[in-house]
Amino acid sequence: MPSTALRTDPDAPLIEAHDVSLSFGGREVLQHVDLSLRSGDIITLIGPNGAGKTSLLRILLGLQVPTSGSVARRPGLRIGYMPQRVAIDPVLPLTVRRFLGLGGRYGRAQLIAALEESGVPHLLDQPVQSVSGGEMQRVLLARALLREPDLLVLDEPAQGVDVTGQGEVFRLIAQLRDRHGCGVLMVSHELHLVMAAADSVLCLNRHVCCTGRPEAVSRHPEYLRLFGPMDTRGLAVYTHHHDHHHAPDGSAIYDDPDKTPCDECVHGDRREEAR
Amino acid sequence: MDDFLLRALAGGIAVALVAGPLGSFVVWRRMAYFGDTLAHSALMGVALGFLLGISHNLTVIVVCLALALLLVGLQRQRRLATDTLLGILAHSALSLGLVAIAFLHDVRVDLVAYLFGDILAVTQTDLYWIYGGAICVLAVLALIWRPLLSITVHEELARVEGVPVTLVTLVFMLLIALVIAVAMKVVGILLITSLMIIPAAAARRLAATPEQMAALAGAIGCIAVAGGLWGSLRWDTPAGPSIVVAAMLLFLLVYALPRSVAKQG
Numbered sequence: 001m002p003s004t005a006l007r008t009d010p011d012a013p014l015i016e017a018h019d020v021s022l023s024f025g026g027r028e029v030l031q032h033v034d035l036s037l038r039s040g041d042i043i044t045l046i047g048p049n050g051a052g053k054t055s056l057l058r059i060l061l062g063l064q065v066p067t068s069g070s071v072a073r074r075p076g077l078r079i080g081y082m083p084q085r086v087a088i089d090p091v092l093p094l095t096v097r098r099f100l101g102l103g104g105r106y107g108r109a110q111l112i113a114a115l116e117e118s119g120v121p122h123l124l125d126q127p128v129q130s131v132s133g134g135e136m137q138r139v140l141l142a143r144a145l146l147r148e149p150d151l152l153v154l155d156e157p158a159q160g161v162d163v164t165g166q167g168e169v170f171r172l173i174a175q176l177r178d179r180h181g182c183g184v185l186m187v188s189h190e191l192h193l194v195m196a197a198a199d200s201v202l203c204l205n206r207h208v209c210c211t212g213r214p215e216a217v218s219r220h221p222e223y224l225r226l227f228g229p230m231d232t233r234g235l236a237v238y239t240h241h242h243d244h245h246h247a248p249d250g251s252a253i254y255d256d257p258d259k260t261p262c263d264e265c266v267h268g269d270r271r272e273e274a275r
Numbered sequence: 276m277d278d279f280l281l282r283a284l285a286g287g288i289a290v291a292l293v294a295g296p297l298g299s300f301v302v303w304r305r306m307a308y309f310g311d312t313l314a315h316s317a318l319m320g321v322a323l324g325f326l327l328g329i330s331h332n333l334t335v336i337v338v339c340l341a342l343a344l345l346l347v348g349l350q351r352q353r354r355l356a357t358d359t360l361l362g363i364l365a366h367s368a369l370s371l372g373l374v375a376i377a378f379l380h381d382v383r384v385d386l387v388a389y390l391f392g393d394i395l396a397v398t399q400t401d402l403y404w405i406y407g408g409a410i411c412v413l414a415v416l417a418l419i420w421r422p423l424l425s426i427t428v429h430e431e432l433a434r435v436e437g438v439p440v441t442l443v444t445l446v447f448m449l450l451i452a453l454v455i456a457v458a459m460k461v462v463g464i465l466l467i468t469s470l471m472i473i474p475a476a477a478a479r480r481l482a483a484t485p486e487q488m489a490a491l492a493g494a495i496g497c498i499a500v501a502g503g504l505w506g507s508l509r510w511d512t513p514a515g516p517s518i519v520v521a522a523m524l525l526f527l528l529v530y531a532l533p534r535s536v537a538k539q540g
Contacts, residue, residue, distance in 0.1 A: 061435050081435040088428055092303045093482050102425040103436050147436065 014151045014183045020069035029055045031207040042184040047204035053187040080144030084155040090129045099128045103143050114142040133160030154186035286397040289409040290458045291496025296489035298471025303427050312365035314455050314467040316342040318372025325379050332456045339452035392463035392515030408457035412450050419443050462515040469519045477526040
């Protein structure tokens, strides 16, 4: 693909969301979310279930139209997308080779190179239904890489991968960023590992709770307790100042009762107001 | 061999050759009941053809396509499950067709021929329609093969990768409508989907790639047509249902084959 003039400006964001809100049937899923991602960035979306992480990803990918707000992409932006779960019905006879070929026309050498990069070159001629969940994640990563993406979008890349494999997946993603210089946007639940690979973390709970860089100081000993000293190479734990916690319905409860929401962190919970 | 038999065989083979590959997609996309619903609406198309005094083939295509679009629109409502919607539309469409035809006092309509096919009455003109339609469908299917396969495997991934999902899906529905229009004469409205699904399902056990499955489905369909016609002559049974019975027997035969013959692919 020929490079466009716009590509010569490395500082221009690859993709930008501006004041994006989304509601389904009166229920607000996302409230005034801003996000900007540049080449070489790794941004990870974290947050509880129902926080709108996948919805935000879908809006950025153009799969979902936001209720309000806008998304700007750099012209000619090529996205490599790795969806959360791909289950292919056994009634469709499909090898990994053919699966990879669905994304474009590639030679055998290219296919093998992409599978080698994601660590599963031996799967090339296997039926796609016979590969395990963890292997499938790597096959999906290979399909995304074949597109030579400017932006890699990963929805829970370590899902279905065992705990040791998860560390590997995140290291692989960081390596790919270094090698290809692409931007990476991902959703993950594996907080303890996310921190090792991400440059920037965006904590979402319908609104943007906070964004920040992972730091070396552990403020979440429960993750270490849960997962032990397992993969601590390059591990950093994200710390940020939270001035509030959340009620079960997602509305904000401030630690300091006198404090009101700041502009960047608006907790406009409509259901709360309706009561 | 008599002329009418040759015409029946020629028409049936053409229909089987298209129904196989298209039916493979119907099976892969789990659209069996969807196809059935569209086929059921074909009778409304026939009635409309009588009303307007134009070719049934055209009106059947138009009605099937309109119903397909209606279904896609209704599915977006998310109030009623898809199978409920299909159940409502399939039977309403068939009943509406039957009622509409009952209102046509001037014409005598051989309902059984429309419902179960009348392959032995295939005329030279029918053959032109069947072959024209079959060639069109196969050519367009070849054109949209890769994007359609990509959508079938994962629609959102295909969309992100730049596949025009809506356009390709619409073209696919148009192809199903076309096949229903041309296959109606051979196996009838009630049995059309069987000619798409049974050969494709049988082919699955022998195929290692999507293309092999599509081609084998076409071949198995042809054998079913020939076998069904032969059986129909031999035992004086209705031709359309005999073809479906032959397809079913082939399906059973394939699944009775030893495991070593089957492909895992």
